Amino acid sequence: MAKNYYDITLAMAGITQAARLVQQLAHDGQLDQEAFHTSLNSLLQMDPASTLAVFGGEERNLKMGLETLLGVLNANNKGLAAELTRYTISLMVLERKLNADKSAMNTLGERLNQLERQLVHFELGSETIISSLAGIYVDVVAPLGPRIQVTGSPAILQNPQVQAKVRATLLAGIRAAVLWQQVGGSRLQLMFSRNRLLKQAQNIVAHC
Template sequence: MAKNYYDITLALAGICQSAALVQQLANKGGCDDTLLEVSLRSVLDLNPPSTLAVYGNQAVNVKLGLEGLLGMLNAARQGPGAELTRYTLSLMVLERKLNASTSALDELGKRVDQLQRQLAHFELMSDTLFSAMAAIYVDVISPLGPRIQVTGNPSMLQNIQIQAKVRAALLAGIRSAVLWQQVGGGRLQLMFGRNRLMKQAQHILALC
């Protein structure tokens, strides 16, 4: 069965976007709130009608991720590109460990249900929801190991609110990694399907 590279590329861009948001938060203490909201909302959409629907039905919502994906596929071995690659691949490793743990998957489902209920009382971009998503990452995802070592400006990384946003963004990265697997993504594509992924990313970007 032929792979749907459009869906695979979108989901991969979703992982890269979360990684890029983590970079921005860790280094600058802030990021594009619109893109962060798109990523966080994806965590709550567990039964989407399409891959694009996970990202608000607009490819432009993962433009940052598409650009990051192209940089990653161009194999920058140092600097921000290498860091983005490390975060992205680490999220993929954690997703595989999550997928292999029935108890972790069950707990994740329960905690996401709780998030849905909290949304009736708090805004998605509120400190309350950031803290709740960060707690899910710390309690359910991080123990699966290996832990993702986030690097950046120490003064930013010591800020509790920024820590919560970083962990919430990492949780969104796990969501996109789950989606990536669901639509037929696999790490072999990163080795043998780079040209197809690059062409698809360039095509989607051209339409943004």
């Protein structure tokens, strides 16, 4: 069956957007709020009508992720570019571990469903919700290993609020990686279909 590279590229951009947000947090303690909201909101899309619907139905919501993906696909793999590639691959590896553990998948679904009750009282970007999402990552995803090593400013990374945002963002990256597998993504494409992914990402960015 022919692969839908549009959907695969969008899902990959969801992964790389999470990777870039983690990098921003780890180095600066700040992040792009719109991209962050898109990533967090993707965790609530349990039965989306399309791949794009997971990310709010607008290609521009993934602009940061698409630009990061172009960087990863073109990467000379030094410095910050290597960091983004490492986060992206690590999220893909962790998703495979999650997918192989049906109990963890079920628990993840249940915990995300419970968030709906909290969202009646708290905003998506509130400390309470971010803390809940971070807790889901720590309890359900992180134990599956391997641990994603986040590098940046040690002083910034010691801040509990930054730590919670990093974990919530990694959970969103896992969500995108699950979607990426569902629409036909595979790590072999990074080696053998790189030009197709690159061209598709360039075409979508041109629309944003």
